[in-house]
Amino acid sequence: MEITLVRGDITEQAVDAIVNAANSSLLGGGGVDGAIHRRGGPQILEECRVLRASRYGGGLPTGQAVATTAGRLPARWVIHTVGPVYARKEDRSSLLASCYTESLKVADELGAATVAFPAVSTGVYGWPMDDGARIALSAVRGASTRVAEARFVLFDATAYAVFDEALTRLTA
Numbered sequence: 503m504e505i506t507l508v509r510g511d512i513t514e515q516a517v518d519a520i521v522n523a524a525n526s527s528l529l530g531g532g533g534v535d536g537a538i539h540r541r542g543g544p545q546i547l548e549e550c551r552v553l554r555a556s557r558y559g560g561g562l563p564t565g566q567a568v569a570t571t572a573g574r575l576p577a578r579w580v581i582h583t584v585g586p587v588y589a590r591k592e593d594r595s596s597l598l599a600s601c602y603t604e605s606l607k608v609a610d611e612l613g614a615a616t617v618a619f620p621a622v623s624t625g626v627y628g629w630p631m632d633d634g635a636r637i638a639l640s641a642v643r644g645a646s647t648r649v650a651e652a653r654f655v656l657f658d659a660t661a662y663a664v665f666d667e668a669l670t671r672l673t674a
């Protein structure tokens with residue numbers, strides 16, 4: 503699998519699936535989640551509501567992932583995952599790694615060959631970017647998947663530089 507890094511907005515990625523850094527309610531929020539629902543339109547939220555009513559009445563657990571279609575976005579699917587909150591003691595790095603490996607499992611089920619990820623948990627949920635990048639890249643690199651490209655979409659120059667350095671270290 504090829505791991506690529508781009509600086510940009512995940513809602514503009516023409517890939518098979520983009521990953522959303524959601525919360526367990528699946529009913530939207532700020533950051534990446536807000537941008538995806540805003541640009542993707544009401545169809546995504548409608549499907550999230552159905553998922554809540556059918557499978558996730560108690561919310562989508564941290565570290566798990568589930569897909570909807572992508573509404574008006576250029577991608578075909580949105581894979582929603584819930585990252586751990588950095589400050590909470592019960593939340594562990596393995597849960598952040600799980601966001602990536604579970605998203606790749608869902609991508610395999612969908613038959614998605616190209617998947618774009620944001621830096622899950624590194625915004626509102628407070629995870630330090632360098633640690634978040636290391637966990638993300640190791641999880642994706644170690645995953646057994648048929649996904650051909652995992653693209654990390656970093657919102658700003660600092661995040662891009664941190665991921666670039668972490669990727670260099672991982673592949674050195």
Ligand code: AR6
Nearest residue numbers: 511512523525531532533534535537623624625626627657
């Ligand atoms: N494209 C790519 N990356 C982005 C974009 C974008 N359009 N917008 C923000 N980022 P966050 P979290 C970066 O807060 O920490 C929501 O309210 C951002 O700079 O979106 O997992 C949810 O509903 C940061 O590096 O997600 C949850 O309640 C990274 O994406 C909560 O926030 C993740 O930031 C989840 O928090």
